Amino acid sequence: DVKVTQSSRYLVKRTGEKVFLECVQDMDHENMFWYRQDPGLGLRLIYFSYDVKMKEKGDIPEGYSVSREKKERFSLILESASTNQTSMYLCASRRQENTEAFFGQGTRLTVV
Amino acid sequence: RKEVEQDPGPFNVPEGATVAFNCTYSNSASQSFFWYRQDCRKEPKLLMSVYSSGNEDGRFTAQLNRASQYISLLIRDSKLSDSATYLCVVGGSQGNLIFGKGTKLSVKP
Numbered sequence: 001d002v003k004v005t006q007s008s009r010y011l012v013k014r015t016g017e018k019v020f021l022e023c024v025q026d027m028d029h030e031n032m033f034w035y036r037q038d039p040g041l042g043l044r045l046i047y048f049s050y051d052v053k054m055k056e057k058g059d060i061p062e063g064y065s066v067s068r069e070k071k072e073r074f075s076l077i078l079e080s081a082s083t084n085q086t087s088m089y090l091c092a093s094r095r096q097e098n099t100e101a102f103f104g105q106g107t108r109l110t111v112v
Numbered sequence: 113r114k115e116v117e118q119d120p121g122p123f124n125v126p127e128g129a130t131v132a133f134n135c136t137y138s139n140s141a142s143q144s145f146f147w148y149r150q151d152c153r154k155e156p157k158l159l160m161s162v163y164s165s166g167n168e169d170g171r172f173t174a175q176l177n178r179a180s181q182y183i184s185l186l187i188r189d190s191k192l193s194d195s196a197t198y199l200c201v202v203g204g205s206q207g208n209l210i211f212g213k214g215t216k217l218s219v220k221p
Contacts, residue, residue: 048208094209097203098144100158100161101158
């Protein structure tokens with residue numbers, strides 16, 4: 001079974017803090033994604049990566065950065081957390097284009 | 113036109129009913145299509161991939177109409193456990209995955 005693991009289920013951070021969300025997959029997948037999900041807005045793509053050290057902006061990259069130093073790990077960084085970044089963050093991975101993606105369990109981040 | 117559009121519902125149906133969801137997409141170059149299911153406060157999970165020839169998995173049937181750029185999901189003999197949000201997903205031209213906002217299904221006894 002594919003396993004995508006996010007480092008935290010719940011996280012509370014203060015405004016202005018630098019926040020790291022970690023995601024690890026164990027199936028040697030090429031592609032990895034970070035989404036956020038908000039009521040009424042669905043899943044919106046923040047960044048994705050199709051290979052180590054490669055990254056592409058999604059629909060809402062502002063206020064975020066990513067890092068992919070190793071194939072199995074894709075990190076999402078909130079440079080200076082703000083209250084409008086309170087959300088559910090979902091990481092996903094897939095083997096290659098045109099295949100299905102597998103999701104981690106999600107991190108519910110609250111910025112106060 | 114939004115990239116992937118779905119009727120948000122909710123669809124409230126009795127057990128045993130047949131229910132159909134439709135989804136339209138804007139990029140005619142899209143090559144991959146999926147239906148995901150998401151339970152409340154859980155991550156999305158793949159329900160089924162959608163192929164040009166159509167495909168069936170038990171009570172679930174998915175169809176793809178490339179000419180009209182829509183995808184459908186049919187659920188027969190609905191169960192209480194089918195209550196969830198169903199997400200239509202389309203492969204983007206840049207290697208990303210584009211999600212619809214989901215259609216909420218509630219199956220009642």
